[in-house]
Each structure stands twice: as C-alpha cells, then as structure tokens.
Amino acid sequence: MPTQQAATAALDSPQLPGLTTRLADALLGDDSRQRLTLALLGLAALVTATVVLLLLYAARIGAADVQQVGVLTVLYFVFIGGFYGLIRSGLNRHCADPTLAMPQTLIAQSLIGASYAVTGPVHGATLIMLSLVMVFGMFSLRPASVRIACVYTVTLMGMVMVWCVQHQPLHYPARQEVFNFALTAIVMLAISQLSGQLSDMRTRLKTQKIALEQALAHIKEMAARDELTGLPNRRRMMTLLQEHATRHARGGPRFFVCIIDLDHFKSINDTYGHAAGDAVLRAFATQAQVVLRTTDMIGRWGGEEFLLLLTETPPGDPTLGVARLRERLAELPASPALYDLRVRFSAGFARYEDGEPIDQAIERADRALYAAKSAGRNRSVVL
Template sequence: MLLGPPGQQRWRITQSLIGLGGYLALVLLLWLVSRGEAALLDRARVLPPMLAMGLAGLLGYALMRSGVNRRLALRCGCEPSLTLPQTLVGVLLTTWLYTVTGQARGAVLALLAVVVMFSMFALQRRQALVLAGVALVMLAAVMRAMTLADPFRYRAEVEAVHLGVTALVLIGVTLLSLRMARLRQRLRDQRTALARALEKLSEIATRDELTGLPNRRAMGELLLTETARHARLKAPLSLALIDIDHFKQINDRLGHAAGDAVLRGFAQRIEAELRGADVMARWGGEEFLLLLPGTGAEPALQAVERLRESLRQQPFDRVEPGLRITFSAGVGSCLGQGDIDSAIERADRALYRAKAAGRDRSELA
C-alpha cells in the first residue's frame, strides 16, 4: 500500500519516501537544537521552514503515490520523477533555513550540497548546470541580504568564505555528476547496441538471409508447436513441399545473381498471397516448405494450386523480360504429433511424382 504496485513508479515512490525521510529527520534535528534554555536556534524562527519542509516531503510523496506525476509528465513533457522542480523547492527551503539558523548556518551549506547532489544523477547536463547556477545565485542573494539586514551576525567576509566553499563543492558535485551521466549514457548505449546485436543474431538464426523467410531451423520449431496444438485441438494440419521448376537452368543460363533474384521474387510473391495463418520457409536451395494450420488435405491442395496459378501470371521481367517461374508441389497432412517427419516424407514423395509428371503441378500425398 505504501509503495504501490511493482514497476518504475514504485522506484519513484521509494525515492520520494527517502526525500520525505530526509526532511523529517532534519525537522527533528531542528526541533531538538531549538529546545531548552541553551538552544542554538530560535524555535519561533525555524518553525516556518520546518513545517514547509515537512509539507514539501509529504507533497512529493502524494504526487508520486497518486500518479499525478505521470499525468503531469504526459501533459507538460517533463520527466515523471519531477526531479528538477523538487530539487528547486529543496534549494529554496534550504536557503530560507540559512537565514534563520544564525551561528549554526554553516551546517546548512552541507545540506544544500546534499540536496543538489541527490538530484544530479537524474538530470541532464544542461539541467544540472542550471540547477547548480540557480543554487549559487539564490545563496549569494540570501547572503547579501543577510549581511545588510544583520551585519553583526552575518559578517560579509565570513559569508564570502561560505559562498566560496559552497561554490567549490557545487562545482565539484556538478562535474562529478556530469561524468557519471556520461558513463550512464555510455552504458545505456552499450545495452541498446547489445540488444540490437542479440536481435540481429536471433534474426540470423531464424531467418534466411537471401529471401527473408523463416529458415529450416525456425520452421522445425514452428512445426513442433503447431503439431502440439493440432493434437490438443484436434484441428487439421497440412504442409506442402514446393520446388521451383528448372531453377538450375536459370542459374546456368542467367547466372547466380539472377538465380538469387528469382528466389527473392518467388518468396515475396508467394508470401504476399498466403493466408494469415500460413507460413512458408526456405527448406533448402530452391525448395520451400509451406505450413497450412487448420487446413485439411484437399483444401491445402486447392490453396497450393491457387498460389501456383497466381505465380504463373506474374512474369519476372526484372530478371529477364518475359521470364515466367513455375513450381511443383507435394501436399500432405500431418496425422499426429509424432508424424512430422513422416508427413514431410509423404509430401516429398508427392513432390517427386509432380516432377515426374511434367512439373508445374501439385500432387496430394
């Protein structure tokens, strides 16, 4: 209930709770050092910033826990953690606290560095520089105002030292955070490159490079999946072995580049005609395997015949003007989960019969 459901938003809520805990710890510390006769601070003066800090921490948590931060991010285009506005509020409250802590104000400067440091790792380079600049300008303005309002307690030379030391700390924190940001970006780029490389390797492992179709390995895995589904649902399952007619003659007469173009064009044209559930893979050389889930033997034969007739009407003019490509096919049905190899063998025998009968035809196993 406190952190919400798992995910990125939970991380943001956790961060807001850490901020709230920091504010409450500071409020407790201020309350302790402002009690009793020997108090270091005037409770009446520190009470307003104490209350403001507590409310700021609660507001940050409420924004995250209610999901308002995500709606603001969508509407304004800001990052969902609202890091920059929360940090600016923290800087404002810290500089306010500096004006009421008197002789203990040196400790507030360390707090300012912590507030800025807490946000640096979530900000972009420009935002980090702007935040550091704003913090220094606000602190310098407050110091100047206090030296004019109370020169005895806030001596100009002491404030100058405080400002100089704070500037050095903030500059160091900013430079370190920018370096860390570059390292994080480099890691993100490396992760992205690795993910792309893995995706490419996966594609190489499952796709035929020339035609872009699934390769034999990928089709083997798909056959196992589909036959398991076939057995579970008692649905029909057919496949067809397809061989491009006279492909060797095309290679010998026109060259291997033309043969590659024929294979690519064949794959593209057949794939464009397939039904939604059908899948074709390059089985080897000029041979392809077509999987037809949910289709019985006769409808599968009709589907292959439709593909064959469609291909005959599309000349491969880019390879050679007037060149027409035909194929022979053997169609078979899978009878069970352990029947994959047998079904392929039956389709192969039917393909052989189609070739022996003159090619450009389909035979049913």
C-alpha cells in the same frame, strides 16, 4: 513456547509477502511511473530526516531556538506530505514534469537555507545538505534546470549569509561566511558542470542502446531469413512449425506441411548459370508470397526446396493455393533475361496429425514429394 511457535509460523506464513505487497500498493500505488516519482520523493524525505535530526540536535545543545526548530520541522513535514499528496492523488500528471523535481529541489534548498540561519554554531553542517539535494537533482533534472537550481541556491545562500552576518555576527563571522559562500558557489558550479556531462553521457548511452537494439534486431532478422530470397530460413520454419503444433494441441487449427522442389533446377544452373538459378529462386519466392494466403507461411528449406505451412481453415482447401501458384508460374517468365523459361515444381503434402512429432509430418511430406517427382513432376501429392 506456544507463543513463540505461533510467532514463527506467522513469520513463515505466505500471507506475509501478500500483506507487504498490499501495504506497498496502498502507500505507493500500482502505477510504475508514479512509484518512481515517489521513490525520488523518498530520497528527498531522507535528506529531510537528516536535516530535521540536525535541527533537533542543535536545539538540544542550545545552539538553536527550540521554537524556530519546531516551525522548520513542521515545514519539512508539510513539504514531504504535500508532495506525497500531490503524487498519490495523480495531480502531478497534469504538470509538464510529473516528477515535480524542480519545485522539490527549490523548496528543499529554501528550507535548508532557513535551517542554516537558525543552527548557529553548527550551521556549517547544512551546507552538505545543499550539495546532497543537488546531486539527487542531477539524476532527475535537465542540465538547464540544474543550472537554474544552482543559481537559485547560490543567490539564496548569499542573501541568507548576509542576513546572518548582520543579525548574528557572533555565530556567523563575516570572514567565515565569505569562505562558506565561496565554497557553496564553487560546489554548485561543479555540480552544474557535472550535470551537463552526465546528460551527455546518458544521451550517448541512449544512442548506443538504440544502435545496439537495432543491430540485434538486424542480426536476429538475418539469422531467421534466407539471404537470397528473403524468406524465413530452415531454422525459422522449424520454430513456426513447433509453435503451430503447440497451438493445435491447445485447440488451434490443424495445418498441412508442404515441401516444394523446383523441377529440373540443376539443368537451369548448368545451362544458364548460377545467376539465372538465383533469379529463378527469387522469382518463385516473390510469386509465392503474392499468390498464397496471408495465413500461409513459406520458407526456403534448402537448395531449390521450399517448405510451406498451410493452415487448414474450413471450407477452404490449403492445397488450392499451391495449385494457383503453379498456374501463375506457368504464365510468367522465370526472369526478364529468360523470357521463354517457366518455373515448374513438384509438391508433397502431409496433414499434421494430433500429437505426432513435427519431424514425422515433414518426413511424410518428403515422401509425398518423392511420389510427385516419380509420377512425372510438376504435380502435387498428398499423404
């Protein structure tokens, strides 16, 4: 009983998954691409194991020569072991196709062709292996390479079948071999055609995937941007504020929250029309992005209000950028059509305090904005 308990504990031990991981890394490496290449080789090894079992069975029932089966079995293991060594050593990376799918396919078909010639009465079973190798090749090779491999397979099997009819007519009757050859040719032709269709399908799926990714990126951009000004919208600015608050809690820089309201914007709309009001909003957004620091972020908060996230980077004063923006707007017309109109704004600042909710900092900035407007507009107030 203690021995059983120890075995159970060993199976339940968290060290076992770690041992499995280390063993997998030792056999397959830690390069994801090389692991994929070795996975393809694993499929080839599976086919190899099936053919070897068929050879051993043929030898056991006396349908194949034991010595020939032994030589082929060794060749199969050399085939798998050799490619494994090339991949694990990294030498395959210097090849045009690092997966080595083409040489694997051709060598596998050659060995299966040899197996066909030595398995006598049960040789028909090896034809299935030819098809299986090509099916795997469809997912690794380009259509042109699949066609070459299919032509090679048909030519090889034609030569093997002629040799077998001449030297072992008892087990390889000519009529039966003609049928087997026709069947092989038809199957290879079908695989070649299917490979082209599969490639077209993968190309279409890849194109659709790229189009969907681009559409999704566009949708995300639209969801995070204000359509009129191109600035981040309210939702995006809230996300940025939360991210900066989290970064500050982890030792990042402090920052200011600033809310800007364009002065007398309603009268602009009433006097000049909404098109002029839209032009004023776009002009403000453009100049703000030009004047403010690259570390500052501005978004449209709603209507004629904008929210700024101003990083506090000593010895600079984040409020100076807003002052520069006010001076710049005082020099430029609101739009080409309204040359005499100047954009003026009121601004309220709130310095983010440690651990406070973002909503609280925004509320203090809003109170500062109200104080700026109450004091006569076109000014900034810090709370």
